[in-house]
Amino acid sequence: MEEQRKFPDYEAKWQKVWAEHKQAASDSTTPKSDRDFYILSMFPYPSGKLHFGHALPYTLTDSMARYLRMNGYNVLDPTGWDAFGLPAENAAIENKIHPSKFTYDNIEAMRKQKHAFGYSFDWDREVFTCRPDYYQWTQWIFLQMLEKGVAYRKKARVNWCTHCNTVLANEQVETIVKDGDEFQACFRCESRVIIKEIDAWFLRITDYADRLLAGLDKLGDKWPEKVSNQQRNWIGRSEGVNIDFTAKLSTEETLTVFTTRADTVFGVTYVALAPEHPLVEQIIAQLDEKKAKQLREFVKDTLAMSEQDRAGDAEKEGINTGFIAVNPLSGEEVPIFVANYVLMYGTGAVMAVPAHDERDHEFAGEYRLPIKQVIEPVNDDEVDVAEEAYTEHGRLIHSGAYDGLTTAEAVKKIAADLKGKGKGGPQVNYKLRDWGISRQRYWGCPIPVIHCPKCGIVPVPENELPVKLPDDVDFLPTGQSPLTLHPDFQKTRCPKCGGEDARRDMDTMDTFVDSSWYFLRYTDPHNDEKIFDRAKCAHWAPVDLYIGGREHAILHLIYARFYTKFLHDIGLIDFDEPFTRLYAHGLIQGESIKVVNEHMNRYVSAEEFAKLKKEGKATDKDITRRIEKMSKSKKNGADPTALMEQYGADATRLAILFLGPGDADSAWDPNGMKGPYGFLRRWYDTTLQCAPMVEDIGEAPAGTEYPPAAKALRAAAHSLIDKVTREFEGRYAFNTAIAQGMALLNDITSFVRANKQPDGPSRFALREAFEAMVVTLSPFVPHTAEELNQVLGHKESVFKRAWPKADPAAMQLDEVEIPVQVNGKLRGTIMLPSKATKEEMEQLAMANENVQKFVEGKKINKLIAVPGRIVNIVAK
RNA sequence: GCCGGGAUGGCGGAAUUGGCAGACGCGGUGGAUUCAAAAUCCACAGUCCUUCAGUGGGCGUGAGGGUUCAAGUCCCUCUCCCGGCACCA
Structure with missing residues (x-):
């Protein structure tokens, strides 16, 4: 009887060997050649546990890196830690552990897990964003931005997470629906976001809007269209016209509106201001007390809502200020309203055309404002603007000199005429807003500026960097920056006037700042003189292939592009797009089971459900199964590290890759380990069993005649080489490459069964098949390949072997x-x-x-x- | 509403881009082995009809139409699902 055997039992052994003979990336200053390849997976936040969201991209990256090295590329494949951030701080508050300890402990644990998977990262280049030797340069870039006016401070209405007690950037706010209630929430904790007025630092990403758009075109199909489109959407470029109305207050004021439909300007029946509009204050000041109070309250109530909530399904409301605006083209006088539906976008004021805009139509209906049609259809659309706004393009009517023009012609002509009159002209607006980076929390990069009562804002001199984050801080979140509570940190001298009563800025930076340039630091990670050596950086960067999740489509990926453009502008690098090709991997989902019956109404794990079934507390009829994102609350998670401990790293890697194409979402099946694990075992057993037959024979001499079965086996072997190579050369659908490997093993098995005593040529063919499997599958399952490579008699590592070339002649059957x-x-x-x-x-x-x-x-x-x-x- | 992406057996997914649909794997069924089970190995397996059987045939890639000798793949219309954005003037 065979004892229960441990399989595989060779993984630790090979990991040790690899560690001793590592193939590190060269530290070169020569210009980048096409044999130098920078492959990068997004570095993780050190949560302490490696999950599928990491295991998939790292496995993809590692396989590709190994393939590239075997093909003679000089590969850089680094990793590090996005180590600042709120989870550490929150955990620290909960468990009374210092965020620093929490973070480093987690890093230690995750580093072990990464090793256990056999990932061949360049560990020598590991970076930690929370270490002074890194964030010194995060601060340095900030100072450059300050100098160039790209970083600036302003009092602004910002998103505020009530749970995290800190500011959030626009990109970090998402709309969520909970119990039928739709609201704006923090991307991290899903708590409600409110609007708060606060002094904060901003980065002028809006100045880069056009270049960020143009860059997407340049990247073309090297980036998934899905991601490019999301970014285009987010930037939200819109071309329109600014039109200067004259507001008749006690004085005459210019009131500029932005519109994309300048052709409807003769249909304006009122002008509406956003409650935040600068003119509103002035108007209030000129109203009688009663009216002023009414308007002031309206503005206050409206602003109490977040901008997005205001945009939700709130009723359109407004107040007629009683003042008049004059239309610069028609000369008509129309009332000025302040309305809740007008956002502080464009100029924060709109010309309202109820006949041709749904929103204005709705508002006009409520306030009985006139509706004036100025566009007629060019097709046979039925139009009744009293009933419904007509928003299609058409031909102008009731528009004086512009009658008869089409929408497109009119927009152009009107814009030009306005410009000629000095009353406006063409204008481009963006939805993108400047990036607010001040965070009122502790565990982040300190902002290197000093506030001096005499000199104002003074940058910390470069030679005094880094501004170190102090360890001894009471970091309970109060809504105030924890650093405020640290007496020594905030007290400092003004570098400019030497004044003693200067204070440091006590906010820290958004963690997305830390990760906006880390890929450049990898090229020269230990430089303590400079952010990086120009030539060393140029040897590797930009990243040739960047692998990460789609959840960063807008956040990290737009920030990193912005930073790269800035660093390019100050002459540090020659390229202005950081990631030449982007591979957005899919999400591994799990099947959730929700039981609804007289006993319960909740999610249960698969094991729990089996138990409940046995106890008769639930049946198949009581449950709803859904494939969805793995989460604790849905109890549908699976832990790759646990799988690895049970089945080994290779089987887990294989199972992850075999699940489906890497860029598609796919569902994790708890039985999904069986196939890949069984395959590895059969492959191992078969190779061991056949080794005596094939180990001592060399290459088949030229002109060898093979029997038909051997010929077929050779064709299968060469097809595998061809298939795997093709997948690595661009499609990356490794599930199909692996399937072909499994198929070859099946062919080998049948061949061996049918040829108990193979002749010479058959043995050559058999050996060729085993060799093909070992080499082509080695990027996916490095330990097993290395082991079997040895079994086949090779002394050198399989990763030192050259990648084979498929022989078209061998693939051709008679x-x-x-x-x-x-x-x-x-x-x-x-x-x-x-x-x-x-x-x-x-x-x-x-x-x-x-x-x-x-x-x-x-x-x-x-x-x-x-x-x-x-x-x-x-x-x- | 707008922008993307999808829909193929019981399930995950294949299909060299127009050429045998369902590779490979899971699950299933039958058999071998076993006192029995697990594990392992072998075989079968889209679906419906037909034949005692070997067999033979109809229908099949979300729905409907079209192009073609040939359509999962190309074109038109529609439905549903997923992701993102959304009072952006």
Whole structure:
């Protein structure tokens, strides 16, 4: 009886060998050549546990890195830690551990897990964003931005997470629906976001809007369209026209509106201001007390809502200020409203055209404002603007000199005329807003500026960097920056005037700042003189292939592009796009089970459900199964590290890759380990069993004649080489490459069973098949490949071997099976030499017995023979 | 509403880009082995009809139409699902 054996038992051994003979990336200053390849997976936040969200991209990255090295590339494949951030701080508050300890402990644990998976990262280049030797340069970049006016401070209405007690950037706010209630929430903790007015630092990413857009075009199909589109959407460029109305207050003021439909300007029946509009204050000051109070309250109530909540399904409301605005083109006088539906976008003021804008139409209906049609359809649309706004393009009417023009013509002409009159002109607006980076929390990068009562804002001199984050801080979140509570940190001298009562800025930076440039630091991670050596950076960067999740489509990926452009502008680097190709991997989801019956109404794990079933507390009828994102609350998670401990790293890597194409979401099946694990075991056993037959023979001499079965085996082996190579050369659908590997093992098994005592040529073929498997599958399952490589008699590491080339001649079989159709329906197959001519194919096809049955008594209209593919007979 | 992406057996997913639909794996069924089970190995397996059987045939890639000798793949119309954005003037 065989004892329960431990399989695999060789992974730790090979990991040790690799550690001793590592293939590190070279530290070169020569210009980047096309043999230098920078592959990068997004570095993780050190949560302490490696989950599928990490295991998939790292496995993809590692496989590609190994493939590239075997193909003679000089590869950089680093990793590090996005180590600042709120989870550490929150955990610290909960468990009373210092965020620093929490973070480093987690890093230690995750580093072990990464090693255990056999990932071949360049560990020598590991970076930690929370270490002074890194954030010194985060601060340094900030100072450069300050100098160039890209970083600036302003009092602004910002998103504020009530749970995290800190500011959030626009990109970090998401709309969520909970219990039918839709609201704006923090991307991290899903708590409600409110608007708060606060002094904060901003980065002028809006100045880069056009370049960020142009860059997307340049990246083209090297980036998934999905991601590019999301970014385009987010930047939200819109071309329109600014039109200066004259507001008749006690003085005449210019009131500029932005519109994309300047052609409807003769249809304006009122002008509406956002409650935040600067003119509103002025208007309030000029109203009588009662009216002023009413308006002031309206503004206050509206602003109490977050901008997005205001945009939700709130009723349109507004207040007629009683003041008048003059239309610069028609000369018409229209009332000025302050309205809740007008956002502080564009100029924060709109010209309202109820006849041709749904929102204005709704508002006009409520406040009984006139509706004036100025566009008529050019098709046969029915139009009744009293009923419904007509928003299509058309031809102008009731528009004085512009009558008869089309929308497009009119917009152009009106813009030009306005410009000529000095009353406005073409204008481009963006939805993108500047990036607010001040965070009122502790565990982040300190902002290197000093507030001096005399000199104002003074940058910390570069030679005093880093501004170190103090350890001894009471970091309970109060809504105030924890650093405020640290007396020594905040007290400092003004570097400019030497004044003693200067204070440091006590906020820290958004953690997305830390990760906006880390990929450049990897190229020269230990430089303590400079952010990085220019030549060293140029040797590797930009990143050739960046692998990460789609959840960063807007956040990290837009910030990193912005930073790269800035660093390019200050002359530090020659490129202005950081990631030449982006691979957005999918999400591994899990099946959740929700039980609803008289006992319970909640999610249960698969094991729990099995137990409940046994106890009779739940049946298949009581449950809803859904494939969704793994989460604790849904109890549908699976832990790759646990799988690795049970089945080994290779089986886990294989299972992850085999699940489906890496860029698609796929569902984790708890049985998903069985196939890959069984495959590795059979492969191992079969190789060991056959080794005596093949280990001592060398290469087959040229001109070797193979028996048909051996020939078929060779064809299969070379097809595997061809298939795997093709997948690595761009498609990356490794599930199909692995499937082909499994198929070859099946072929080997049948071959061995049918050839108990193989002759010489058969043994060559068999060896070739084993070799093909070992080498081509080594990027996916490095330990097993390394082990079997040794079993086959190789002394050197499989990763030192050259990647094989498929031999087209070997892939070609002597005879092929060709399907024969009659009128497009399969009626038989014929065997014939692969080099057969069309005529031979046709002849043999017609001779087929079953085919005969279907063409009998019919006239052959056409005969189509595609060599090597198919024969189709058209008969009537 | 707008922008993307999807829909193929019981399940995950294949299909060299127009050429035998369902590779490979899971689950399932039958068999071998076993006192029995697990594990392992072998075989079968889209679906419906037909034949005692070997067999033979119809139908099949979300729905409907079209192009073609030939359509999962190309074109038109529609439905549903997923992701993102959304009072952005």
